[in-house]
Amino acid sequence: MAVTSVTELIARYSGNLPRYTSYPTAVSFTEAVGPDQAEVWLKQLPEAAPLSFYFHVPFCDELCRFCGCNTSVMRQESGRAAYGNLLTEEFSRIIALVGTQHSVRHIQFGGGTPSTLPPATLRLIMSDILASCRVEDGAELSMELDPRHVPxxxxxxxxxxxxxxISIGVQDLNEKVQQACGRIQSFEQTEACVSAVRQAGVQGVNIDLIYGLPFQTQEGVAETVRRIVTLRPDRLAVFGYAHVPWKQKRQTLIAEESLPGAQERLAQRAVMDEVLCEAGYVPVGLDHYALPEDALVKSAQSGTLRRNFQGYTVDSAEALIGVGASAISMLPDGYVQNITSAAAYARALSENATALPVVRGVERTSDDRLRGYLIERLMCDMQVDLATSGLNPEYFSAEVAALAPMVKDGLVLCEGSMIQVTGKGRPFLRNIAAVFDARRQNLPSAGAVQASSPRFSYAI
Ligand SMILES: C[S@@+](CC[C@H](N)C(=O)[O-])C[C@H]1O[C@@H](n2cnc3c(N)ncnc32)[C@H](O)[C@@H]1O
Structure with missing residues (x-):
């Protein structure tokens, strides 16, 4: 087999693609699905179905230039508390639809920086949850924190x-990179945050790192990883910087010339992978690492790892219900998203006393379910056997044929009904998944995956 050079691989696969945290992806959401449909789907949840909740808090204490999330600064404590009251209001409307008999497996607070919620507000939300649902033993309760602003x-x-x-962002420790990103955060601040939560009894620590940031170098990212692993977080995420200035205005402050090119991004990713593996971490899916005894690794090994809008998870609940501005709910029948801005979310809840603040969504067809399952298994397990997974190999014969160029490039192995992503193919997992994405404008042949919509971020 001819060996494909890195330059050739990049030329073929460096387009912009979805992260496949769901299928259909968020670009398929339309206003055809609104609050009424969401109500029906919530009411239809099986009585005994375990649930998970995601609470979105879009506020931060300061804005980071690189951040692609929908966030704003809310300085007044009263504004933060008022938003928290809206979360409890939406939550009570959801409970009115699903009933109080459900158990809860995961409760996540993400954002933004949810610790901007005043302590009394967080207590209120937690007591509402406890009053309406049975939180399972061993349930995961998590929150994103900003180590520079831990109240x-x-x-x-x-x-x-x-x-x-807890989950915290570090991204990179280099001063020049931090200056360019508008996020100055010392190693000591990160260390103090990790040690404070551990002392308080919160043992799970997830740290986010990023490659492809302005002025990042291979030596710099290696140094960041070497220092961060001394804190022994049980999980790390290594994301590629998504430069989406057409969507996120603040990123226009980052000079395009300061960004590493595709080849350098791939090299930085490889260096981080090497240092993390040397330090004893096990790669999980596209962009996660965890200590060998961590549940994420165990579930990756047993084929039970899941992927949802929050990334990789061991959460096996049948429904993930999003609460808050822009939050997405993943329900068995389809996905729905709340109104994006905090102000409009507040208006929607106050103008109507019972309706959900849902503005868009998508119903999952039977084809979506098959493709969604296949894509999720590929993203989580790096392999799928079409025959033994209950997927009809005939149904996907065109897509399997379209994988041929990727097989030739050594990214995938196709043997019988088995599709297996190679180690070399791991950084290109999104490209491989995209071949099975029938909702992309043109069902791509593998070589054409790079023809892309600017709504997504770089695949590598
Ligand atoms: C929603 S942010 C919350 C971070 C947390 N509030 C903090 O201050 O550390 C979660 C993560 O999203 C990732 N993220 C944000 N913008 C990104 C971008 N443009 N490209 C890649 N990852 C990004 C970062 O790794 C970040 O840690």
Whole structure:
């Protein structure tokens, strides 16, 4: 087999693609699905179905230039508390539809920086959850924190409320990179945050790193990883910087010339992978790493790892219900998303006393379910056997044939009904998944995957 050079691989596969945290992906959401449909789907949830909840808090104490998320600064404590009250209001409308008999497996607070919620507000939300659902033993309760702005007493509060995990952004420790990103965060601040939550009894620590940021170098990312692993987070995410200035205005402050090119991005990713593996971490899916004894690794090994809008998860609940501005719910029948801006979300809840603040969504067809399952298994297990997974190999014969150029490039192996992503193919997982994405404008042949919509971020 001819060996394909890195330059050739990049030329073929470096387009913009969805991250396949769901299928259909969010670009398929339309206003044809609204609050009425969401109500029907919530009411239809099987009585005994375990649920998970995601609470979105779009506020931060300061905005980072590189951040692609929908966030704003809310300085007044009263505004933060008022938003928290909206979360409890939406939550009570959801409970009115699903009933109080459900157990809860995961409760996540993401954003933004959810620790901007005043302590009394967080207590209120947690007590509402406890009053309406049975939180399962071993449930995961997690919150994203900003190590530069951990409110006094918050780690103890998280410990007291039974939180099991925090997730924090580090991205890169190099000063020049941090300046360009508008996020100055010392190693010591990160270390202090990790140690405070651990002392409070919150043992799970997830740290996010990024490659492809302005002025990043291979030596720099290696140094960042070497220092961060000394904190022994049980999980790390290594994301490629998504430069989407057409969507996120603040990123226009990042000079395009300062960004590493595709080849350098791939090399930085490879260096981070090497240092993490040397430090004893196990790669999980596209962009996660975890200590060998971590549940994420165990579930990846047993084929039970899941992928949802929050990324890789061990959560096996049948429905993930999003609460808050822009939050997405993943329900068995389809996906729905709330109104994006916090102001419009507040208006929607106050103008109508019972309706959900849902504005768009998508119903999953039977074809979506098959493709969604296949894509999720590929993203989680790096392989799927069409025959033994209950997927009809005939149904996907055109897509399997379209994988031929990727097989030739050494990214995938296709043997019988088995599709297996190689180690070399791991960075190109999104490209491989895209071949099975029938909702992309043109069902791509593998070589054409790079022809892309600017709504997505770089695949590598
Ligand atoms: C929603 S942010 C919350 C971070 C947390 N509030 C903090 O301050 O550390 C979660 C993660 O999204 C990732 N992220 C944000 N913008 C990104 C971008 N443009 N490209 C890639 N990853 C990004 C970062 O790794 C970040 O840690």
């Amino acid at each position: 006094q007493g918050y780690p103890a509060l998280l410990g007291e409320l039974g939180f099991t995990r």
